[in-house]
Amino acid sequence: MKREDVLMEALPYIQQFHGQIFVIKLGGHAMVDQLVLEAAIRDVVLLSYIGISVVLVHGGGPEITDKMKAMGKEPKFVGGLRITDQETLEIAQMVLVGKINDGIVSLIAKCGARGVGISGNDGSLLIAKRKELQVVTIEDRTERVDLGHVGEIVEVDPAILQMLLSNEYIPVVAPIAIDRESNSLNINADTAAAKIAVALHAAKLINLTDVDGVMDAERTHVYRRLKVDETNEMINSGVISEGMIPKVEGMVYALDRGVGSAHIINGNTEHNLLLELFTRDGVGTMIHP
Amino acid sequence: MKREDVLMEALPYIQQFHGQIFVIKLGGHAMVDQLVLEAAIRDVVLLSYIGISVVLVHGGGPEITDKMKAMGKEPKFVGGLRITDQETLEIAQMVLVGKINDGIVSLIAKCGARGVGISGNDGSLLIAKRKELQVVTIEDRTERVDLGHVGEIVEVDPAILQMLLSNEYIPVVAPIAIDRESNSLNINADTAAAKIAVALHAAKLINLTDVDGVMDAERTHVYRRLKVDETNEMINSGVISEGMIPKVEGMVYALDRGVGSAHIINGNTEHNLLLELFTRDGVGTMIHP
Amino acid sequence: MKREDVLMEALPYIQQFHGQIFVIKLGGHAMVDQLVLEAAIRDVVLLSYIGISVVLVHGGGPEITDKMKAMGKEPKFVGGLRITDQETLEIAQMVLVGKINDGIVSLIAKCGARGVGISGNDGSLLIAKRKELQVVTIEDRTERVDLGHVGEIVEVDPAILQMLLSNEYIPVVAPIAIDRESNSLNINADTAAAKIAVALHAAKLINLTDVDGVMDAERTHVYRRLKVDETNEMINSGVISEGMIPKVEGMVYALDRGVGSAHIINGNTEHNLLLELFTRDGVGTMIHP
Amino acid sequence: MKREDVLMEALPYIQQFHGQIFVIKLGGHAMVDQLVLEAAIRDVVLLSYIGISVVLVHGGGPEITDKMKAMGKEPKFVGGLRITDQETLEIAQMVLVGKINDGIVSLIAKCGARGVGISGNDGSLLIAKRKELQVVTIEDRTERVDLGHVGEIVEVDPAILQMLLSNEYIPVVAPIAIDRESNSLNINADTAAAKIAVALHAAKLINLTDVDGVMDAERTHVYRRLKVDETNEMINSGVISEGMIPKVEGMVYALDRGVGSAHIINGNTEHNLLLELFTRDGVGTMIHP
């Protein structure tokens, strides 16, 4: 591959993306391996250099569990769902906002740009209501379970993000929302990223995770491009399953509401983000309307 | 006191303060008693209603100690100074940013305004360098002690605060800074408030704490107004002592660099902030150039 | 009443009124007693200090009569209505524009703000047409009387007021209009205030006069709050009578066209304007939709 | 004269004057003959049509005297200077502001533009101090006479005029000022026009009066162009005398402070203003630096 060909291939994308908004969800391995995280942030800062407005949204489930255990608090799950009591919520907030979020902002500074950490209560970005009781099947009976301080987003006010982007800051959003009475609620980061992408009319919603993309039933190859309709069929037929389902559903939600395209990329391999964005073939899965 | 007289007395202050910047340090009791904190935030929101740009800076020492103990980590002090190892720093960050800061932002939302939580790394607001070894006298020998991840501010870039204020958000600043290599450092909140006040050309620097102001040697009455020179003499003569010294020194630092006036107010009595600002006599101590 | 309570009660009103437009009609005693007038202007200037855009409209009937007599010109009335011949009009203009209006502007300067005197011909603010012949009952016969150079407003162009308000001047409007041929016409000040309030989408129309408000049939107490419908009934039933009728009708006209609320306040008691605006109970009558 | 030559001659002036500020003093006959006044206003409105910002300043001495007599008040003069007691001041204000000024504004409306009447207290445009005692020679003794409520301008704040001009209104200024205590003072209109021209950095100061310009000693011909130095000599040698002296002195004052040129034009002949401005030779006297 000649240098000039790489450049010629990349420059039109660079042009196309200039001034667009990308919402990037950081998840999986990237959140625990500091070197992988730093490589991802370096790529994100490069994107901001060429005029792309990036909003980062991160999760942090494994670290919350770790910290709970360190504090002698046993995580409780019913039917696979975490029960978030007041104490758990406080730990989650401290880990998400005080540790992970703040750490990403420091990495952005280290890579030469300016980040700003944001929770859903900052500028009333994310308003949620407490999740209804969940029907859970435990052994052979179903039960309605109260998940505790867990919310689902009912309103996104993107004003604070727009202000930060237009002042060339990179916002970093922790998955905490507030309800109408200003109580904090834990929320799902994939859903938060999707709703933020819609509210910002983002051009792309990108999920930087630890799988290579949507794979076929035999797990032998990655689909490079999928239409929204195809993904719906693949969910129905079980090809898309388990943890991939909520990710893809969030993307479909966003694509149905005007987001341009969605990408699932393996963040464990350095520069995959750049290769996905600036080469014709890409390296992950792109879902488009 | 007739209502109209209170109003007539207050309105000129309301006029005078319109469009000014006040930096308010929240400390002491206000940080632990939720009702006191909420009353203080309610007053702060009222200030923002009448066109005052408020920046809040908070501390959180007692809560960090509590949380360390809860996590089975023994706080270490040498000669009265806390030693901040890596683990202590992480806990401090989680408590300051993930718990106290986020909680204040939620209270602001509850009182009807929009806050945004900020650490020193957000937008590279506060750049610090690690503190030099401190000379500490323990029993009868002096020792040079490394306090660990503790910094002193070397640069304030108020751009992010100015952006937030001009968009009518109330910034809430946690006392965490970053060094030139983007490592986090714990910093003193009083000093941070003073340096931020200077960087913003604030009209007032207000310390909402749990004493009534600067008192005379016999602790029988509070000085209402002091000149900078007088406070310097009172420090030399020992009238101002102990914990009051760094507060007053921070204020003198700010007043010497253009901040209009500084106030020490007891935040434990509801509405003291309003009475200090909107009545001729006030209730705390005002220091002026 | 504790000071802090007065302040806490007042501050939300101060917030609410910030940036709103109030049209205040100065009438009655305020126009003849210089001390009362100055007290009223001082309160108005305080309102402007806290970000309220105030437009003053004044009358001046008694002073016109005085000046006519001083100039040896006998005022003529038919059935209680003043006949305004060319000479009377000239005297009215001189008194209203050259004396009262100019005097109020000087008082505003004395109280520390900047007023600008305005007639209806300035910037073509008030376009009127000559009033039709009025049917008047004199003794036991009715007669159609030509009132002379008296007009009713047919168009308000608020551009000049908006320009002045957005440049932080206090406009002072004299009740003189021009017709389409640019002839001057005397107009009713209450009506002018109401029409200006509508044209400016004012939040409040305030009548600072020399009665305490709308009173009950026995004249024993003042109604604090009335709905538009109630005032209509009270006019029909005669509870509202005589000079109060045109005032209330002007207010109903304004409230029906989007003005937020209307107030009748006794301007003879100092600071009644402040008490009406910044306390829950007020001191006059507030009419609202 | 062919039409195209008139146009070719005029167009460069039209270009040159576009966006410039002209201060025009209306005096003499124009103030008493309604037809002459209306013709002058029509020309002024035409000037505004082609992008010239015109400020009108008017006098009114003769009419004040008339009105005083009508009100049975005998004008008093000492050594040729009018003594302005409180009652005289009030009449002067009523005539200048309530009659003449208001009348000019109505004429502007009639000619299709928008005027705004302004006194020196509007927006604190003209701050004056009371004139010192004047040394007057009466018969063969000199006496120091207190002229009463007569002022000399000490400060011009042109903000209100600039606001009006930039919003395409024609300001009409009455020669009334206020002192630092907001008392009204009668001032000389020629001086007011000159000081306003300086404060506005006007391109031209024009005196529309009832003489043809500066004439030679024999009163046989009018000087078309004079340098400031020449006028000074002519004052010293007595060629310029009496009522022309203060006019020319006002112009020299303005020209010395940056006003581009000054013109004396006979307003009694229709369209003299246009001919002076848009032809090479002009019809009056132009004084330039």
Next chain:
Amino acid sequence: MKREDVLMEALPYIQQFHGQIFVIKLGGHAMVDQLVLEAAIRDVVLLSYIGISVVLVHGGGPEITDKMKAMGKEPKFVGGLRITDQETLEIAQMVLVGKINDGIVSLIAKCGARGVGISGNDGSLLIAKRKELQVVTIEDRTERVDLGHVGEIVEVDPAILQMLLSNEYIPVVAPIAIDRESNSLNINADTAAAKIAVALHAAKLINLTDVDGVMDAERTHVYRRLKVDETNEMINSGVISEGMIPKVEGMVYALDRGVGSAHIINGNTEHNLLLELFTRDGVGTMIHP
């Protein structure tokens, strides 16, 4: 005719035209006689002085023919239409853009204003498609002739003209367009002027040519004013004939799409442009809706 009357007549037109856009087609004699051209440009620059935004469009047929002959290339015509092969197009472009257009821009500079030469490919101003085969009657048979590189305009993007006008440049447009593949095409200048006038919502479309206007059948007098309907009838009845037909049709096209009025003026007589625009009677033919 008195000077003041000429001025009084002209000034309202000057007012009316201020800020309007005029598209002026320069044709006929003006393009070959350098003195006539310079006189026309001088008038155009005067128009720009008084705030009229002028766009010049020029032709150049005779000069192209001259240059072709000079280069030993024989112009070919079929049935009166020029056949434009590749070589002819190149010569046309060089003459129109490199000689005529550039020459007009230099004349504008000489007259004291700033012109900018523009072809239809500059900023993609004029997009054309190749003209379809033309049915031509030669002797007694009709033939379909390919005119070669001759286009008709399919799209006008006035952005570049609007930018130039708002920056006070005078754009000078050569009648060259590009097709969707960026090939140059020769186009008719009258049509180009009409389409540009429509795209700019011009107030006037002016044809400065070498006839006095639309004349009656006997060629004895010029029509001063014609309605669009009348011109249509005159074309049908043959009163308007030959070379005048495409000019008038272009004007009707423009008038039907919102251009205010159209003028045909003899540019050979100096200042006819000024006389047509600034006198009531004018000198050419004005066509209006």
Next chain:
Amino acid sequence: MKREDVLMEALPYIQQFHGQIFVIKLGGHAMVDQLVLEAAIRDVVLLSYIGISVVLVHGGGPEITDKMKAMGKEPKFVGGLRITDQETLEIAQMVLVGKINDGIVSLIAKCGARGVGISGNDGSLLIAKRKELQVVTIEDRTERVDLGHVGEIVEVDPAILQMLLSNEYIPVVAPIAIDRESNSLNINADTAAAKIAVALHAAKLINLTDVDGVMDAERTHVYRRLKVDETNEMINSGVISEGMIPKVEGMVYALDRGVGSAHIINGNTEHNLLLELFTRDGVGTMIHP
């Protein structure tokens, strides 16, 4: 070379160049081989896509000579310098402005961007004066030769270029200037590019020509980076000779006046422009201060 490495290497340059101004001189082979020219323009358009403001300046000597011969006009040279009589100037203008310049603008449109062709008389961009007599050595005697209509630039007014750049057009400048009397003069394109770069405070001045850069005395290798001082020495020592001298002198002129760096690149090899700009080593010669 891996794709991601090419991207990682290029992105920081892309960031650095964003918003900068590059002046690119197109010369040599690029001007005669249509395929080479189109490749160069395609690269230039890519640069504009990523936020670089490009100004193109072109020459055209060989084509002028060709066209002169085609028109039967013999080019005259004295001592190697072209004599430009009136007829030669006219041909030069037609070729430069009407053919080459217009052709480049069409190519820009073909590549998807918007160009605008500009001569030095457009917006009075380039003011020149006629060159003084040149001392030329012919055989063994020196002679002072009048080169005719050849100018040297005395003033650059970059306003029109700044307007075009800020509206995202690519200006294409032909080397024609006007003198103070608006006569056209032929100028050297290298010098024009250098003076325009200085006037625009350009970051780079790039010479896209048909040599690989500055070579050593043996013509075996190209210098990648040279300091201004080094180039001066190389001119003195004769390493830089002949046609390279004026190019390098123009660059030194620009670098001495604030232009950031200068590049000589062989435009005959496709994409050399991109490789020079977006790789660490580059392919031509970069001269820097």
